[in-house]
Amino acid sequence: MKQFAALFSALDSSTRTNDKIAALVDYFRAAESEDAAWAVWFLTGNRPRQAVPAKKLHQWAADAANMPLWLFEESYDAVGDLAETIALILPPPEAENNLPLHQWISERLLPLRTLEEAEQREVLMGYWRELDRGERFVFNKLITGGFRVGVSALLVQRALSQVSGIDAKMIAHRMTGDWSPTVENYAVLLSPETGAFDVSKPYPFFLAHPIAGEPDSLGPVGDWQAEWKWDGIRGQLIKREGQIFLWSRGEELISEQFPEIIAAAAPLPDCVLDGEVLPAKDGKVLSFNALQKRLGRKNPGKKVLSDTPAIFVAYDLLEVAGEDWRARPLYQRREKLHELLYSIPHRDHADVVLQLSDIVRAPSWATLALARAQSRERGTEGLMLKRRDSAYGVGRAAGKSGGDWWKWKIDPYTLDCVLMYAQRGHGKRASLYTDYTFGVWNREPYGENAEDSSTGAASEAKMGQEPRQLVTFAKAYSGLSDEEIAEVDAFIRKNTLEKFGPVRTVKPEMVFELAFEGIQRSNRHKSGVAVRFPRMARIRRDKKIEEADSLTTVLRMLDNGAT
Amino acid sequence: MALLEHTPRGLYCAAGDFYIDPWRPVERAVITHAHADHARPGHTHYLAAAEGGSVLRTRLGLNASMETLRYGEVRELNGVKLSLHPAGHVLGSAQVRIEHHGEVWVVSGDYKLDFDPTCAPFEPVKCHTFVSESTFGLPIYRWRPHEELFGDVNAWWRSNAEAGRASVVFAYAFGKAQRILMGVDADIGPIVVHGAVEALNRGYRASGVALPETRTVSDLDAKADYGRALVVAPPSAQGTPWLKRFGDYSDAFASGWMAIRGAKKQRNVDQGFVISDHADWSSLHQAIDASGASRVLVTHGQVPVMVRYLRERGFDADALETEFEGEGGSDGDAAISLPDGSRA
Structure with a gap:
């Protein structure tokens, strides 16, 4: 815990990327795998569920600091952060504790949720007495489920790449999906072997930048593929070795929420599709709200499925029969995507679940702008512009590859x-x-x-x-x-x-x-x-x-x- | 009977016909210390502690009519006995003790109990009514010992010096800056100070405070290498072209507000050193207890919180309105709103 709290403090206090990477590298070089696995998990945006209700924390912290609750509330109001307020008002620690991070998590933090209230209070106060101010802050953040730190997954991947010598993109790929913080997974992350991986693993999504100004600066309109920009959930539909998975951009597995999409993918050969999950009925796209209802419901019943059916609008193809297609130019991927989708029978049905994203064709930027002006009537947010010969990149990378995908949204x-x-x-x-x-x-x-x-x-x-x-x-x-x-x-x-x-x-x-x-x-x-x-x-x-x-x-x- | 009352001109002692740290021009002003919100220009006669006389003169001009008292020396004004006692806030800062017909009041001004080699330590003075500041009157404010604080500052300076980059500390020019100069390990590298700081340094040296050697940029060659230097500048220097000469420097802000992560982030500096000239939560209560007072009047800062808590502790506590700042903003939390930065 000490080392992890020190890492947090270093990451939190510096605004320089190089300092942050150096702190991460130092940490991963020194850390045991058990701890490093948890650190990776936390630093890439995962959080444990809230272990103790916030309201109880207020009261218990006030008790531990021997102050009236109103004084705690005044303090909280001035600080604005619960974990920090508690760390600041508690009396200095009475003992030191060198328990490693993974033990703090597995033996203390995770079991905390399962305890009776009185026991919870007692053990928590005991933990507070063993932690210094910086450690308390981090620990409280973990308890409240509010842990956030100023590094991107990209920085963590770069640091791990420096530590292991493995390409950062490979690490990013290994990290995608349902990555759980085990020693085995951490070893795989840094393993020099590039062999088979989990069949469910999605690729990192390639993200577009909003276009600044008019698109004329992008060159000839013919170099670009324009598609409608839908307001749904970005998803990756994976079929490998006969198994089908649907991932959201938040890297959450959402197969169970959308059984109709999983069923519709059954006739496909092994491939990985990138596209948009949308609620649609009778050929008409419904509001985003409808989709949110679906997201929160695993194994939806008949009524939900018929009230708000979902479709998958595919716009890219990342893998075919186990072969990574991401480096191939977009027009090739699109052609193959077209072929795959139209090989499925009954393609011409209005409420078909797997659809191909329409290409908006225009002879000039001006004509394309006219098409974009109809976005609202069509229920879209504008247009996506993708360079026809571009590869499928990783993340929202700046520079050349960042200049290959743009979102050209309508004015709000x-x-x-x-x-x-x-x-x-x-x-x-x-x-x-x-x-x-x-x-x-x-x-x-x-x-x-x-x-x-x-x-x-x-x-x-x-x-x-x-x-x-x-x-x-x-x-x-x-x-x-x-x-x-x-x-x-x-x-x-x-x-x-x-x-x-x-x-x-x-x-x-x-x-x-x-x-x-x-x-x-x-x-x-x-x-x-x-x-x-x-x-x-x-x-x-x-x-x-x-x-x-x-x-x-x-x-x-x-x-x-x-x- | 109230020995002091709030008036539009300031805290007024009717029996002795004088004001303490008045905010509008008056005939006789007793000054607790030379910070701008306590020592304002324009009064006819000033009375202040001898130790702070030199600094006060640099602030008010040489022509101000000023009388000084040694700490503990008693002066009678219209039958009111007045004496000044160390407040430990900055050089020459004083608590004002006034006694009339056996009734004793002490006005703390700003104070702290922590060790500070640039000024005389706070001295508890017994009284019936204690007037206390409350800048950091919340239990989230708890200062660490001097050695630990300056251990951090020195470690930061040393690691920057090893990396060949200057260390710039923003600190209020009067008090905080000198405390930092006295606290750091001057063997690490040269110390460069902003002109505003050096002006105050002269007053400190004239008063016998042995500050380490400091230089200003005008003493140095235009192409001087600042790679190992510690630079002490007022908060107003942050973001100005004056800093460009120091190249790729690391910066820090020294203030009690730095205890809060959000305030530190808002300052947008690499380091926040929690160094304050004011009493923290426990010191406030320690000082109030040590005064033996049963009545406590709370001024500038966390007034409602302090009053409520003191009442719960059995004191006869009330708010006393003043125009002192000691903070910056109505809630005492807007650390950035003072033009010269908070002096906390």
Whole structure:
């Protein structure tokens, strides 16, 4: 635990890539395989399930520090991070503990979940007494299931590559999928042998960059393959040795959630397809919401399957009959993909489950832009542009290969909303108010001068109308620069109407332009709608709150096919 | 009877007709220490501790009418006995003891109990009413011992020096900077200070504090090699072209706020050294206990938290409004909002 906590601290405090890699290399060189396996697992974004409910941790930490709960809450409010607050307020350790990481995990952390509450409290307090501040922080993060560290899987792979001499891409491939932190798996990761691997293993997904500006700079339009960009779940459909697996981009095995896709892949020969899982019925793509329902449900019943059936739109071919095709040019892969899919009988059915991604053909960028303008009506997010002679790369690599796949998304929806509530951020932004809740008006103003902001609530009240109200509409916490955050933070502190817990009610005064990708009806939201990917596009200093948008506008967007 | 009251001009002692650290111009100002939010220009007469006289003069100008007292020396003002006692905050910082008809109040100003070779250590003074700051009045703030803190600073400087890159520490120019200069191992390499720091160093040296040798960039050749150097600069220097001369340096920020990971990340420095001139949570309570006071008035910082906790501990505690900062922002957590950085 000591070494892992020291590694965490080194990774957390440096902003230089080279320092981070050096710290990782030092750690992996010195670590026992049992510990290194767990370290790889944690550092690549895996987390154990929460062992103890957060609420209990508050109380037990306050008890261990011999302070009233309210004082703990005040401390938590100032720090903004539970694991850190606990690490800071506990008295200094009474003993030292050199138990290695894997034993901390397997003998202490994992069993913690299974204990009775009273026993949990007792053993946890005992663990705290044996850990110093840095170790406590890391341990608490593991208990709360909130462990995150500022390294990418790519950096971990590069460090392991330096330690072992194995190509980082090979390590990335071995890491994909259901990688569990065992000594055996760690040995395989660094093994010089390149032989057979687990039949279920997906390839790392190749990711596209958003295109900046117009695509003319990409060269002749004929060098590019354009396809619709769907808003579904990126998936890899694998058939090897007669077994079929479906992986999500989050490298989760989702075969059990989508039995119809697995069944549809049965007639295929051995191959690996890259594509999009979409909910679709009667030839029409449904909303992303429908898909989310499916994702949470393994072995769905008949009703679910018939209400929200899923399809797989294939757009790339990574492997055929055990042979890796990723280095071949896209046009060859596409041709073979076409051949494979059309070799399956009954290809012309409307609700066929395995579909081939349409190519959007256009003689010029300008014509392609016209096609892109229809994205919303088609329920897509825009276009994907892929260089016809490009190989299938790894990750979101910069440089040449990064320049082979682009997403050319349509402009987002925007609405002007009023800042209503604020909450502190987490991590780096823990001491600033960075998480905001925005509202819109519940209706348009009445009267002829509806557009004139001077005829606000007062004149409506005079007319005997119920004054219109702001209703919460969306939360957003990204999109502002550091300077803007500082400005808004200062505004919030000066204009707080009420404080309850970590949340402040803010005087409605600031207007923000919110951008988002889609709107859906929702019973769980006060406003009756839910938006997708809301973020702050800019602060509208030029607008008064009376000029903010209303639900009427929002509902109009719904009717115009904003899904 | 209240010996002190909050007025628009500052904390006022009516019986003695003087103010303590007033924020608007007054006739007679008793100054606890020379930080800008406590020692403001424009008063007619100043009274301060002798040890801080030299630094206070550099801040207020040589013409200010100033009288100084040795620590412990008693002065009578209209029948009120006044004396100054070390507060351990910065050079010349004082607690103000006032006594009238047997009633004793002590105003702490800013203080700390931790070891600091640049100033006289905090001295507990018995009183009936203790006026305490509360900048770090939350149990998340607990300072480590001097040796451990400077062990970290020295280790960081040494490893940078071995890698041939300069070590830049941002620290408030008055107090924090000198404490760092006294705490580091000057054998590791040369020490370069920003002009704003050097101005204060002169006052410290004039007062007999044996700071190590420091140089400013104007003392040095334009092409000087800073590879082994420790550079001490005020927080306002962060992000300015002045730093370009140090090449690929590693930087650090020295402040009590660095105890919080988020505050450190926000500062965007390689290292955060948790070094503060203020009392931490346990020191605040230790000092309050040592004063023997039954009544405690809490100023600038975590006022509601301290008041509530002290009441639960059986004290007659209340908030006392002031315009002191000692923090930066209404919650005492916005470490970056002061133009010169927090001096915490």
